[in-house]
Amino acid sequence: MRCPYCGHDDQRVLDSRPARDGEAVRRRRECTGCGRRFTTFEEPERPRLFVVKRGGSREEFDREKLMHSLVVACRRRPVSVPEMRQAAERVERHLFDLCVPEVPSRTVGDRVMRELFAIDPVAFVRFASVYQDFSSLDEFTSLVERVRAAQVHGTSVDRVLDPHNRLLLG
Numbered sequence: 001m002r003c004p005y006c007g008h009d010d011q012r013v014l015d016s017r018p019a020r021d022g023e024a025v026r027r028r029r030e031c032t033g034c035g036r037r038f039t040t041f042e043e044p045e046r047p048r049l050f051v052v053k054r055g056g057s058r059e060e061f062d063r064e065k066l067m068h069s070l071v072v073a074c075r076r077r078p079v080s081v082p083e084m085r086q087a088a089e090r091v092e093r094h095l096f097d098l099c100v101p102e103v104p105s106r107t108v109g110d111r112v113m114r115e116l117f118a119i120d121p122v123a124f125v126r127f128a129s130v131y132q133d134f135s136s137l138d139e140f141t142s143l144v145e146r147v148r149a150a151q152v153h154g155t156s157v158d159r160v161l162d163p164h165n166r167l168l169l170g
């Protein structure tokens with residue numbers, strides 16, 4: 001970086017120490033051009049991810065909101081809070097590992113459904129019926145039948161999520 005006094009771009013680091021409760025590093029530098037000293041702070045960039053909703057609006061990914069939707073789906077089901085928390089963390093990690101600035105909301109919903117499918121069939125059906133915006137009993141019945149078939153035959157979650165086997169991308 002450039003010296004704030006003379007603009008020279010090389011310094012010696014004299015001292016590095018934790019700052020802001022360990023959230024940052026403070027470095028004391030000495031410009032090799034003019035010899036004057038200055039201080040820099042270095043801190044990790046907070047990862048940010050935006051979710052693009054169906055209508056096209058964006059909101060920042062919110063871990064607590066994700067956790068809340070899992071809690072609602074798992075209400076009165078034999079799923080512990082740590083299990084839900086771990087599922088939420090797996091969803092979050094998957095999304096951040098995509099290394100993109102924004103993801104469609106269906107990508108989030110798809111990951112949540114995959115987690116719930118592995119955890120509890122009732123929670124899965126609850127979440128899927130809300131998330132996929134079911135408007136008829138037929139849709140609901142069809143999903144329940146696919147879940148039941150999957151449990152009997154060990155079908156993959158992909159066939160349950162998408163009976164027509166379209167590719168789930170995004």
Ligand SMILES: [Zn+2]
Pocket residue numbers: 003004005006007008031032033034035036
């Ligand atoms: Zn300088």
